[in-house]
Amino acid sequence: MTPEELQEISDSEKEAQSKYSHTVNVCVAAGCLSCQSQNVKDALEKEIKTQGLEQSCCVKGAGCMGLCSEGPLVSADNKILYKKVAPQDAPAIVQSLGQAPVSRLVCATDVPFFQKQKKIVLENSGVIDAERVEDYVAASGYAALIQALTEMTPGEVIEQVTRSGLRGRGGAGYPTGLKWSTVAKAASARKFAICNADEGDPGAFMDRSVLESDPHRVLEGMLLAAYAVGASEGYFYVRAEYPLAIKRLRLAIKQAERLGLLGSNICGTRFNFRVDVRLGAGAFVCGEETALIASIEGKRGMPRPRPPFPAQAGMYGEPTLINNVETYANVPSIIRNGGDWYAKIGTEKSKGTKVFALAGRIQNTGLVEVPMGITLREIVFEIGGGIPEGKQFKAVQTGGPSGGCLPSQFLDMPVDYESLARAGSIMGSGGMIVIDETACMVDVAKYFMDFCMSESCGKCIPCRAGTYQLYELLNRITHYQASPQDMDVLAELCDLLKNTSLCGLGQSAANPVLSTLRYFGDEYKAHVSSQTCQAGVCGNSGGAR
């Protein structure tokens, strides 16, 4: 593959697309598929055939368009968005092409949900057909890879990523450029690059959506990383619960191999890279990098103490780069537009954009990409459309089971790594669960502790037995059976878990309890001393779950 050949693919694809005067995109990512968008797509295709418009109209299975709660979503000519489309709406939509839109189905796009977003990772989502590499190439896909391989040294690639200020999107926010240069410096003939797609936080579906909507972008990012650090073997570690993401990723790998973008002597250079997909069997802890490596190696997925870090000794003891899906997905744009371009977006220490999965008690459930530094209020009340049914906002949970619950006093806080950490939560992978007044915060903490208890790998005792004890204690609180002394034990166990657990899962497992204790301590107190639950969730039957 040469730059010219890539251009040729791009040109011919654009030409083919320009033959159609109208394009109808139907979301066929998991969210809309679950409300029968495949039937909508079939109906549209059938309708176009019936009306004999095959030559001028094209129906495309596209990726996620973001507003999942209004699915199935259909966009006509990438201009008009239709929501909650049913198969019987197909004739009306096809007839309206090039004319006035079908007003009863129109989903307004001049609202904050769309206007306030800034799309880098999701720029192709909902626009291109995830199953056709040509469509990705026509959208400037693989240009960054070819550019890097033909014009840049690995050091220059790392330089751009470092300048961009990109930080790991998997949770901890480690500077990506620094991680890459550590692996690049490690002296070894054999290095690995791994993509962590073991997304497991409750309510989080960013990585799934990116893989379903734009798998080549992730692959290209990983190839750039592999080139930069000198890795020749790679693995995607995807949870098995994401069958569609896995299917599209495998297809993308096959297509890239066919085009000579994967394999030996890529683009006629000495760069070789093979990549394989490994399925996670559903253990949350396998998102922890050392457990993930153990799992790929065929061992039981359990973390091991760090150091040594994977960058020094990872897969089979060799230097290994692990980045998350979203991190890789940012890289092609950074290389294409330059690190400085990326660094202009966001805040001083948190650059670029972040994809969030909005869930919980919020009007607009779905996937959004926003610039770092946006406030929680903008996300929840403008983009998210606020709380349904006129209920009061109570908290927003970020960072999944390792994160925390932030009350309304933080609504005007900018969303960046440091601010979230200072407030007692974390950026995490991007799950954002909105909680309204009908929820009991002790019950919420119990839910997350239940999750951590079930997902503890059992290796170290503080996490194995500590999460159990904490869960039981929270259970007693929600059953009004706890004593004031139990509150001391609660604090003690949280401290123990945080300071003595082996891996990040255990160390952060107490965060939901700690943050709710910090901001909703009076709710705990009410349960313990006056046997009352403000939200009316708990009681002798003991909580919603």
Added chain:
Amino acid sequence: MNAAAGVKTLRIDERDFSARADETILEVARQNGIFIPTLCELKGLSEVGACRLCLVEVKNSNRLLPACVTRVEEGMEITTNSQRLERYRRSILELLFTERNHICSVCVSNGHCELQSLAQKLGMDHVHFPYRYPKAQVDASHPRFLVDHNRCILCSRCVRVCDEVEGAHTWDVKGRGINTQIISDLDQPWGSSETCTGCGKCVHVCPTGALSEKGRSVAEMMKRRQFLPYLTLMREDRE
């Protein structure tokens, strides 16, 4: 590890030491008579850093570090014992006592048990977390040995000795979290295991009475571990 890796100087509990760069904090402490409690660690087996009892404070590190896997570094200043560490260690021991049914008075290893003696040594005179009292099984299907899961602390010494020293890998771990359990082969009765060689190494590295020889009554199970350093030494010589 390369023996020529150089010499590091460090301070442990306000005393100066020098150590080889490939040595762990635990090794240096032991050579110099400084006690750091351990349970999963056993010389001759790989370290897993799982029991968290050997956590020590290292100056300028915001985290506690497990002495068994942390290599010495130049200028390290280590505290092996502080009120905070004592508190954590006692809590960890207490959690171990709560998660299964450790009834010392009726145990074959009474008086020869590492868990029991650590509890005494660390001044743990009671457990202030609620006990779980799980229903754990006893597998006595093996002709010579038995495993009593009531007494298992999941240190994984048996798993490691069977894999790393005996080469049989009969033992492994199943389940997650509080339901984690040691299993033989693919979770079948020990007696029907096709990989077990009956060598008994697992029994003798077990720190508690979880693995024992049949026919032993209360307090009669003495563990003999001399084979492990001997085998390790002989294998090192051969290499």
Added chain:
Amino acid sequence: MSKLRLATVWLDGCSGCHMSFLDLDERLIALGEKIELVYSPLVDTKVFPENVDITLVEGAVSSEEDLHKVQLIRQRTKTLVSLGDCAVTANVPGMRNAFGTKAIYDRAYRENVTLDPGIPNETVPQLLASARPVHEIVAVDLFVPGCPPSADTIFYVLNSLLEGCAAEICAKTRFGA
């Protein structure tokens, strides 16, 4: 100086701790100079008295009666000592906890009984769902593990309490000792 008022109680245990107490032998006589035994299975008092300085509690809290007793004892005692593994950890009585009370009753009163099997509901106090260590029910001031703690340990504990100095229990005894 007035004598310290000592009580000993026997909840769900084997009475081994009391046997060990008796093993103090002639030291009991010396102790008698300083303490008055106001309540014990070894003496005939029927009601647990008020204003007890030290109570040694043997056994786990296992039945309705134990529960009632230990709460009363706590109210009327200055220093409550959990004596022996059953009181400290629930020990052997706690081994029933994994099985549930029904299985225990059946085994004790039906399966192994030939004459008139049946679960008593009048003369025998009802079992609690599980046997618990004393400190899970009421506050405990001092823990003395051991099965049973040796006479030396008990002597040491009592002397420490008499002299009002902190007892280094773990130097003297351990679980299962």
